[in-house]
Amino acid sequence: MSKRKFGLALTMVLAAGTILGACGTEKAKNNEGTGSKQGAKENNFSIAMITDTNGVDDKSFNQSAWKGIQEFAKENNLEKGDGGYDYLESKGDADFEPNLNRLVRRDFDLVYGIGYLLKDAMEIIADQHPDTMFGLVDEIADSPNVVSIMFKEQEGAFLAGAAAALMTKTDKIGFAGGMQIPVIERFQAGFVAGVAAVNPDIKVDVQYTGDFGKAELGKAVANRMYSSGVDIIFHAAGATGNGVFSEAKERKSADKNASVWVIGVDSDQYAEGQVGDENITLTSMLKRVDVAVKNISELARDGKFPGGEVKTYGLAEDGMALTDSHGAIPDDVLAKVDEFAKKIADGEIVVPEYPTK
Amino acid sequence: MSNRFVNILVPIISIILGLLVGAAVMWFSGYNPVMGYIALWNGIFGDMYSIGETIRQISPYILAGLAVAFAFRSGLFNIGVEGQLIVGWFAAAYVGMAFELPKFIHLPLALIAAALAGALWGLIPGILKATLHVHEVIVTIMMNYIALHTVNALIKAVSEGGYKTERIHPTASLRSDFLSNLTDFSTLHYGIFVALAMVAVMWFILEKTKTGFELKSVGFNDHASQYAGMNVKKNIILSMVVSGAFAGLGGAMEALGTFGNMVTRGGFTGIGFDGIAVALLGANTPLGVIFGASLFGSLKYGAGNMPNEAGVPVEIVSIVIALIIFFVASGYIIRVLLSKMKKKKEAK
Numbered sequence: 001m002s003k004r005k006f007g008l009a010l011t012m013v014l015a016a017g018t019i020l021g022a023c024g025t026e027k028a029k030n031n032e033g034t035g036s037k038q039g040a041k042e043n044n045f046s047i048a049m050i051t052d053t054n055g056v057d058d059k060s061f062n063q064s065a066w067k068g069i070q071e072f073a074k075e076n077n078l079e080k081g082d083g084g085y086d087y088l089e090s091k092g093d094a095d096f097e098p099n100l101n102r103l104v105r106r107d108f109d110l111v112y113g114i115g116y117l118l119k120d121a122m123e124i125i126a127d128q129h130p131d132t133m134f135g136l137v138d139e140i141a142d143s144p145n146v147v148s149i150m151f152k153e154q155e156g157a158f159l160a161g162a163a164a165a166l167m168t169k170t171d172k173i174g175f176a177g178g179m180q181i182p183v184i185e186r187f188q189a190g191f192v193a194g195v196a197a198v199n200p201d202i203k204v205d206v207q208y209t210g211d212f213g214k215a216e217l218g219k220a221v222a223n224r225m226y227s228s229g230v231d232i233i234f235h236a237a238g239a240t241g242n243g244v245f246s247e248a249k250e251r252k253s254a255d256k257n258a259s260v261w262v263i264g265v266d267s268d269q270y271a272e273g274q275v276g277d278e279n280i281t282l283t284s285m286l287k288r289v290d291v292a293v294k295n296i297s298e299l300a301r302d303g304k305f306p307g308g309e310v311k312t313y314g315l316a317e318d319g320m321a322l323t324d325s326h327g328a329i330p331d332d333v334l335a336k337v338d339e340f341a342k343k344i345a346d347g348e349i350v351v352p353e354y355p356t357k
Numbered sequence: 358m359s360n361r362f363v364n365i366l367v368p369i370i371s372i373i374l375g376l377l378v379g380a381a382v383m384w385f386s387g388y389n390p391v392m393g394y395i396a397l398w399n400g401i402f403g404d405m406y407s408i409g410e411t412i413r414q415i416s417p418y419i420l421a422g423l424a425v426a427f428a429f430r431s432g433l434f435n436i437g438v439e440g441q442l443i444v445g446w447f448a449a450a451y452v453g454m455a456f457e458l459p460k461f462i463h464l465p466l467a468l469i470a471a472a473l474a475g476a477l478w479g480l481i482p483g484i485l486k487a488t489l490h491v492h493e494v495i496v497t498i499m500m501n502y503i504a505l506h507t508v509n510a511l512i513k514a515v516s517e518g519g520y521k522t523e524r525i526h527p528t529a530s531l532r533s534d535f536l537s538n539l540t541d542f543s544t545l546h547y548g549i550f551v552a553l554a555m556v557a558v559m560w561f562i563l564e565k566t567k568t569g570f571e572l573k574s575v576g577f578n579d580h581a582s583q584y585a586g587m588n589v590k591k592n593i594i595l596s597m598v599v600s601g602a603f604a605g606l607g608g609a610m611e612a613l614g615t616f617g618n619m620v621t622r623g624g625f626t627g628i629g630f631d632g633i634a635v636a637l638l639g640a641n642t643p644l645g646v647i648f649g650a651s652l653f654g655s656l657k658y659g660a661g662n663m664p665n666e667a668g669v670p671v672e673i674v675s676i677v678i679a680l681i682i683f684f685v686a687s688g689y690i691i692r693v694l695l696s697k698m699k700k701k702k703e704a705k
Contacts, residue, residue: 055671081668088661088664088665089664089671091661091671091675092626092627093616093620094414094611094615094616095661097544098410098544098658098661099661099665101406101542102661102662102665106665116520117620120521120524120616120617120618128542178623179520179621179623181520181621182520210506210509210623211623211624212623213623213624214623
C-alpha cells in the first residue's frame, strides 16, 4: 500500500516537473518572439540601470539616476520594458554581475551601474559584451566600452561649507560621513575648505559612522555634535543621515527656539526636515546624477558615446548645486555663496579633493 | 502511511503551500502570480547561465549550513558563522593577492588560510565555552561584529587606504574557463566541488570516526559523556574549530570564486545567518544540508529574475521567498496534522 502511494507521489512530482518545464520552454519561445519584435523597432535607443544595494528609492543618487533615465525616456518617447527603459535593484553584491547580465541579455543599448561598488562587476561584464555601452557612476572603470561618470563633490560641498560658515552662530559646525571612502572624503575636503574660506577659526567636527544604512548611528553622532555646541551638521551618509535629521527634529520640537540645522545631500531633503511649521533643513547639496545620466544618454543616442573616457561633472557642468533654502538662508548670504560658485566654475578657486590630515 | 512516505510528502506539501500563499500575496498586490513563478523558474533553470549562477549561489550556502550543522550536532549553537565566513573571505583574498606561487600550491594554500582563519574565529568562543561556560551564542554574535570591523580595517591597511583588496592572482582562483564557457559566461566556479567534498568530510567525521561519535555524544548529553570518560572540553573546542573552518571555506568561495577580492562592508553578508536556516532545514545532516542549501540558493538567485521578467517588485519577491521557506521550515506542523489524520483513520 505504502509503496503504491510512494510511487504515486513520485509520479506527481515528475508530472509537476514536466508541466513546469513546459512552461519554461513556452516562455523561452515568447522571449524569442519579443526579441525579433525588438529587432523591428531597432531605431529606438534603449537604456537601463542597476542600483547598488540601496534600492531605487534611496532618496539619493540611485533615485537621481533613475530620474535622469525617466526624463530621457520621456523626451525620446521610450516605454518602460524591453527596448525602452528599465531598472533592476541589487539586494547584495553577488547580484551585481547577474543583474548587469540580465539587462545586457534584454538588448539594452546603454546600461548604467550606479555606485562605486559596481566597478569590478561592470568591468567583467563589459569585457564579455564589447558591443553594449556601459556607464559607471562614482568609479573609474578600465574598459573601452564603459564611460566613467565622476563628480566634483568637493565643489558642491564647498558651497555647503561656505553657507554653513556664514550661518553658524556658535562657530562650531559638524560633518557626518558614512563610510570613509574616496567619494565621501571629497565631500569632507570640500566642506572643510568652504568653511575655512569664510572663517578659518570655525571648528569643523568631522565624524564617520562607518555605514550608509544605519540611522541610529547618525542619530548618535548628531546628538553628540549638537550637545557639544554644533549648530549646523552636513551629512554625507545616505540613509544613516536620516538619523541626523531625526535628532535635529527632536531637538526642534522640544524647544522651538533651538538653533539646529541640517544640510542634506544628493537630493533635495527639504521634506525630511519638516517639524510642524518649522523646517530644520538649511539647504541640500545636490549631486546631479540625473543631469550626468541624461547627458551621457544623449551623447550615446547621437552616436557620440565617450567610451573608455572619464566624464567629470562639477559646478561648471551643472553637476553640483545647492537647493532652495525656502527662506532659511538670507539673500545676502546667498549672494556670497553664488560668488563662490562663480569663482569655482571659472577655475579661480580650486577646491581640494583630499582632506588634509 | 510509512515513515518514508511521510518524509517525502511533508516537504512537497510545504513547498506547495508556500507557493500558494506566495501566489496569493502577488495576486492581492496586483501582480500575476503565474508570470511571477514562471520568471522564478526561468531564473533558476531557464538557461545554462542561470543554472551556473544558481549553483554558484548554492556553494557558500552549503558550507555555511555545514558549519552550523556540525556545531549543532555537539549541542552548540554557532551564530558566528557570519563572522567566521568574513575572516575566511579576507584570509583567502589576502593569500590570493599577496603571494605568487604555482597553482597547485597557491590555491590549496589560500583555501587552507581561509579555513584556518575561520577555525581561529571558532576557537575563541569554543575555549570560552569549554573552560568558563560563557554561552557560545553571545560570544559568537559579538565575534561577528569584531570580524566585520577588523576585516574592514585590514582591507584598508593592505590596500593603502583604499576600500578593497587587489584582485587575486589567477593561480589562486577557483574560476575556470571550462565551467564559465559551459554555462554561457556565468560566474560558476570549482567551489561547488570543494563544498561537496566538505559534505563528505563532515559525514565521514561524524559517522565513521571515534571523534565523531564523541562529538555527537557530547551533543546528546555532556554529563553522560563526561561520566563515560570522554573529554567534553576538548570536544566542545574541536566542534567549534571544525565548524569555523567550514564557515571560513564558505568565505573562500566568495574570495577565490565569485568576487576575486574583498570590498569594505557596511553590514553582514547574510550568508552565515541563512546558514542557520539551511542547517535546520536539512535536519543538521550533511546530506540534508545539500538540499537546504539548494532550496535557499535557487530561491535567492532565481528571485532576482522576478523583477526582471515579470515586473514584480523586489519587496514582494522577498515576501514570497520568505513564505516558501517559512512553510518548508514549519514542516513539523504538517507532520503533526498528517499523524492526526492517521490516528483518526485508525480510530475508525
